[in-house]
Amino acid sequence: MVIASNTPATNPQAAGVIYVQGIPTAETRLTIGGSLHVSPMAIGTWAWGDRVWDYKPEMFDDIAATWDALQDSGINFFDTAEVYGRGESERIIGRLLKKAASQGKTPPVVATKFLPFPWRVRFPSSLLTALKASMERMGVDVIELYQIHGPTSLRSLEVLADALAEAVKLGLVKTVGVSNYSIDEMVRMHTALAKHGIQLASNQVEYSLLRRLPETTGLIAKCHELGVAVLAYSPLAMGRLTGKYTADNPPPSGRRFSDYPMTELAPLLAVMERIAKEHDVPMSAVALNYTICKGTIPLGGARNPEQALQNAKALGWRLSENEISELDGLSKVGGTGFWQHG
Numbered sequence: 001m002v003i004a005s006n007t008p009a010t011n012p013q014a015a016g017v018i019y020v021q022g023i024p025t026a027e028t029r030l031t032i033g034g035s036l037h038v039s040p041m042a043i044g045t046w047a048w049g050d051r052v053w054d055y056k057p058e059m060f061d062d063i064a065a066t067w068d069a070l071q072d073s074g075i076n077f078f079d080t081a082e083v084y085g086r087g088e089s090e091r092i093i094g095r096l097l098k099k100a101a102s103q104g105k106t107p108p109v110v111a112t113k114f115l116p117f118p119w120r121v122r123f124p125s126s127l128l129t130a131l132k133a134s135m136e137r138m139g140v141d142v143i144e145l146y147q148i149h150g151p152t153s154l155r156s157l158e159v160l161a162d163a164l165a166e167a168v169k170l171g172l173v174k175t176v177g178v179s180n181y182s183i184d185e186m187v188r189m190h191t192a193l194a195k196h197g198i199q200l201a202s203n204q205v206e207y208s209l210l211r212r213l214p215e216t217t218g219l220i221a222k223c224h225e226l227g228v229a230v231l232a233y234s235p236l237a238m239g240r241l242t243g244k245y246t247a248d249n250p251p252p253s254g255r256r257f258s259d260y261p262m263t264e265l266a267p268l269l270a271v272m273e274r275i276a277k278e279h280d281v282p283m284s285a286v287a288l289n290y291t292i293c294k295g296t297i298p299l300g301g302a303r304n305p306e307q308a309l310q311n312a313k314a315l316g317w318r319l320s321e322n323e324i325s326e327l328d329g330l331s332k333v334g335g336t337g338f339w340q341h342g
């Protein structure tokens with residue numbers, strides 16, 4: 001999908017995604033799933049309400065200010081999940097959507113996710129029940145992008161595809177996606193949805209300078225070929241690529257994705273810092289710009305307006321080919337696991 005000269009966009013006409021050439025800005029809109037018009041960068045809201053991120057209710061005001069700052073800067077795409085804070089992230093978004101409506105503001109595009117717990121075996125009822133609970137928490141009557149959170153269902157992908165299709169046919173969901181799916185799983189889901197006339201909108205995978213696996217396996221290229229948007233989660237490696245954490249000041253425990261010792265990351269961080277200075281942007285903007293240059297929509301988390309505005313500086317410029325090669329040389333590939341097939 002997305003953007004730019006060095007993006008390996010093998011099939012620009014693929015259904016569901018409009019490719020944008022050139023430099024993405026906050027005003028750029030990409031069309032995903034054939035009908036959602038989203039900014040080239042999204043915001044992840046796992047930290048909003050979840051104890052992994054040590055959320056406390058008194059943080060709500062900062063989150064509300066973050067939400068406003070992002071939309072003022074042109075970013076209109078947010079990602080949550082039913083399990084983030086056991087529904088609290090969706091409830092927070094519900095409060096923010098209500099406030100936006102009372103102010104007459106255009107609501108942003110909000111994506112959420114269904115977790116296929118092993119005990120959820122009856123379909124489509126399990127999915128529809130969870131979906132309606134998410135809608136209730138967010139106070140919406142349609143979900144713009146509904147994603148299968150991970151490849152953990154005891155039922156087949158085709159059964160899940162039928163359940164997603166049912167949600168679309170009932171008008172409860174506009175577009176559908178998956179997350180953590182391998183190439184083969186994604187292709188199967190794409191095919192199963194196509195039988196219902198539905199385009200698979202997205203595959204959300206961990207992708208950053210510390211996990212280039214989706215690039216090296218060809219997953220990103222396959223997404224481009226199929227017109228599936230790649231949503232790159234943990235693009236800041238849970239804060240490790242922002243410059244805030246060092247060997248002497250490591251991130252809090254529990255940040256399990258790309259959990260490398262900070263000493264190992266020092267050479268990469270030094271180059272990122274130099275590049276950030278040359279472009280007069282924060283280091284987090286370099287990390288996010290890198291993922292955009294590789295044809296993904298980064299889903300960076302932000303906990304306060306300062307972080308949000310720093311991260312928004314990823315838009316409006318692009319890394320040079322030489323800078324990308326230099327960063328490639330210091331990056332990590334990462335691996336797969338129970339949760340992460342893609």
Ligand SMILES: NC(=O)c1ccc[n+]([C@@H]2O[C@H](COP(=O)([O-])OP(=O)(O)OC[C@H]3O[C@@H](n4cnc5c(N)ncnc54)[C@H](OP(=O)(O)O)[C@@H]3O)[C@@H](O)[C@H]2O)c1
Nearest residue numbers: 044045046233234235236237238239242284300301307310
């Ligand atoms: N589908 C999946 O399985 C899956 C898995 C993980 C994440 N996700 C999605 O991806 C989103 C983003 O991933 P993530 O939250 O894991 O990690 P991330 O985006 O890599 O890192 C976000 C964290 O980095 C810190 N940060 C952000 N901007 C900063 C800045 N400018 N300066 C300094 N620190 C900054 C903040 O935490 P501190 O301030 O506390 O350091 C922030 O919460 C999630 O919110 C979620 O929507 C999906």
